[in-house]
Amino acid sequence: MAQHNTLGSDAEAFAADFLTTKHYTLLEKNYRHKHAEIDLIMEHRGLMVFVEVKFRSGTGFGYAEEFVDYKKRQLIIRAADHYIHEKDWHKDIRFDIVGVYKDKEGTIRFKHFEDAFY
Template identity: 70%
Template structure:
């Protein structure tokens, strides 16, 4: 596995643990449908939450949340729709983005954008 893929998987695991610590109930990781993959799926206060995780070792090329473009959002919505029907979900949903930033000292920080798009 390429180094950037390994960092991405580690970032997803860190976000998963971080959100569980905030009271989110973990459901699924790396849910795939067609060409789309949803990094993490949680339930939080009766809402099904689809989370896209973006890792950045700096902001020189932009912020993590800026890398979820129209095409990516469309794919995520399509996969989420499939998951919703698969589990017969009839309550609210939302799409979050969590940016994972590593500073020069190796410290990890999270930036959580709730209800980032629809």
């Protein structure tokens, strides 16, 4: 597995743990539908939350939320729509972004953007 794939998988695991400490319940990891993938699908306070996780080892090239462009959002929305129908979900949903940042000392930090897009 390429290093960027390992870093992405680690970031998703860190983000899932982070959200779990905030009382989110993990429903699915790496849900795929056609060309789209949803990193995490969580439930929180009656909402189904679709989470895009972005890892950054610094902010020199930009922040995590800047890397979820229009095309990526549309793919996530389509996959979420498929998942909602597959699970027969009739409650509210939300799309979040979790930025996972590693500082120079190796400390992992998080930036959680609730209701980041739709």
